[in-house]
Amino acid sequence: DAVVHWFKMDLRTYDNRALSMASRKAAEAGVPLICVYLVSPEDFTAHLRAPVRVDFMMRTLAVLKKDLAALDVPLHVETVGKRKDIPQRMLALMASHLFANMEYEVDELRREAKMHGMSMEVLHDSCIVPPGLLASGSGKQYSVYSPWFRAWVAYLHSHMDLLLDVFDPPTKNPASVRKGKHSTIFDSEIPDVPKNKALSTEEKKRFHALWPAGEHEAIDRLNKFVEERISRYSERRNFPGDACTSSISVHLAAGTLSARTAVRAARDKNKGKNLDAGAEGIKTWISEVAWRDFYKHVLVHWPYICMNKPFKPEYSNIEWSYDMEHFQAWKDGRTGFPIVDAAMRQCKATGWMHNRCRMIVASFLCKDLLIDWRLGERYFMETLIDGDFASNNGGWGFSASCGVDPQPYFRIFNPLLQSEKFDPQGEYIRKWIPELKGVQGAAIHDPYGRTGGLSKSAAGKEGAYPQRILVAVQEKRQ
Ligand code: FAD
Missing domain, CATH: 1.10.579.10 (DNA Cyclobutane Dipyrimidine Photolyase, subunit A, domain 3)
Known part of the structure; x- marks a missing residue:
């Protein structure tokens, strides 16, 4: 009697593939769309999530809850004590059909594998070119970036829909959802940051000022960068004193921005529309965003890198x-x-x-x-x-x-x-x-x-800058 979208690292309404599909499915079936986010302190620990990152996600959930409520879509946020209980809990919460975007890390794939039997669709969303589509002439996954990037560009140039199709935000639920059995979700609180990841008051103040949360902030940051700094990117991106890069990594990591939206904005600003031509700053930046896709493709093909092993076994x-x-x-x-x-x-x-x-x-x-x-x-x-x-x-x-x-x-x-x-x-x-x-x-x-x-x-005095902890660092190095 409802379609569920399970939010994970995709905390946005705009250009979110699974959320958009869930909304469409719900409208077709004439049932409401319900959204769920499960907080797992155990997962935060196991995956070494930084407290600043967890705090950012929880603040983002508050923005998301408000945005969804404006569409009469409830967002249920719940803390699940044991990570192994997540599939079970999802099953209990779930109604007729579940949608989610895929996470490629091994633990996450295993979690989803345990959810077999559910009516569930897990979709590619986080990379611009989904993993598995690019292979070298001999059919192998690339392990070197440059030929991979050429293949990435060529693939997109012949499948521009992967970049240009925007997944619409969900449509409005019938207003009656506010009175039905899901009504209490609208008033439920976002839980506090789990104790194992709590920030001090001073840290909260500092980080909240630096990193305002939510997808509106992500879009603003992206647009400002494209308007004001992208043209200088290729010359100045290596100078840390310049603050010339986009600093949207926080949003790509939390999913408050899709990589598609980021590259589309840059491409729209370019003279030509090819991804590897035109203004130097723009094409360099696009090739940097592509590194993110590259490393995710690598993870999918060589999952042992998730297990503390180097890519090169030797x-x-x-x-x-x-x-x-x-x-x-x-x-x-x-x-x-x-x-x-x-x-x-x-x-x-x-x-x-x-x-x-x-x-x-x-x-x-x-x-x-x-x-x-x-x-x-x-x-x-x-x-x-x-x-x-x-x-x-x-x-x-x-x-x-x-x-x-x-x-x-x-x-x-x-x-x-x-x-x-x-x-x-x-x-x-x-x-x-x-x-x-x-x-x-x-x-x-x-x-x-x-x-x-x-x-x-x-050097030895209190508050003084320390002497080098290593005496010799070869001067001849680059
Ligand atoms: P911009 O220069 O504006 O680039 C735009 C986007 O492109 C970035 O937000 C990022 O998503 C992507 N990107 C750029 N460079 C790279 C790269 N080398 N590899 C992968 N993606 C890239 N990036 C993370 O997002 N998370 C990490 O945990 C992370 N750890 C890193 C660890 C090391 C040792 C190194 C060398 C790099 C790491 N990077 C990581 C990549 C890169 O440093 C950051 O993505 C970048 O500094 C983020 O700042 P920005 O958004 O201003 O980047």
Whole structure:
């Protein structure tokens, strides 16, 4: 007597494939559409969801509930104690037909496999080109980005509906739903953030100001970026002090924005309509959004990467360091390498880090400190508001040289040269490291090493910027 849409990482009404189909099915059958979101504290723990991310999702649910209520569609949000009970609970809640968008991680696929017997449709939505459609000439899944990207573009150019078809928001339920057996859902409260992921009052204040929740905010952010910054993207995207990237990763991760909508907005702004031509900034940005699809395709084809294994099995037996003092210094932004420390402090303070810096700190952790990349991968998931398994695992595999399409193992970022190149004036460093505010000129990149910087005798003092935790980092590196 109702069609159910099960929200997961697709917390929006606009351009949401399964939600749109559910609405259509409900209208055809003359039954109401009901929406459900199940909060699983166990899943949050198992999947290392950052508190800032959980908080963002709960705030988004409140926006979503209001938007859906305007269409007389109730959103039922419920906490389920044991994750293994989710399929059962879904079954109990479900009426005649269930719709959901697919999540590709192994646990999620297993959960859905347990729901056999239900009348259920699980649809591809999160990638622009669904996984499984692109293969090399010999029929294999690509493990290198460039040929994959060419295939991605060619596929879309011949199947533009995948990009251009917009899935309409749900239509209005009959107003009588407000009086029927689902009526109490309209008044139900969104549960509090589970205790294991609660933020402090100070954190709430800081993160809420930085990351307003919900799909309207996502669209605003996207439109602003496309209007104001995308044209500079290819030249400036690597400079963390510039804030020139879109910062929509939070929305793509929570599903408050679809990747289709993002690429459509960029394409509409382009001179031609091809995805790999036209304005430099636009085509570069589209190719970056495509990385997200790439890593999800990789996850679907090689699911063992979900199990703490490197993509390249030959790198399984590396003897990594587990020096917890070094690891803690890295997490705290106290390694004595300013660009690394600025980035790690940005991460902790905002729940987000610039892509260039993600590469620098990842390289530093696994190629200078020689610490197991999986510790870094884990810390990112526990801290980032945009933590996404496939992109995060891909980024760490790239940096540690054991992932798909990685940097060669002998390519190691020199934090000093990276700093000089991508934060030449040291603005980014000064923003995040107050101890270095007064350091002028090039000394900002190496404050204890060059003239004009800090005196070494100051290093041990309370509140002073730390000395390098590693003495030698080869100067010759790029
Ligand atoms: P923009 O430059 O504006 O790019 C637009 C969108 O394209 C991004 O929002 C993102 O969805 C996608 N994108 C861009 N670059 C990449 C990339 N290299 N890989 C995958 N997708 C990309 N991204 C996440 O969304 N979640 C993560 O957990 C994550 N962890 C990372 C870990 C490491 C070690 C590295 C090197 C990269 C990681 N990335 C991750 C990719 C990238 O750093 C972020 O997507 C990007 O910084 C987000 O900022 P933005 O939205 O301003 O990006």
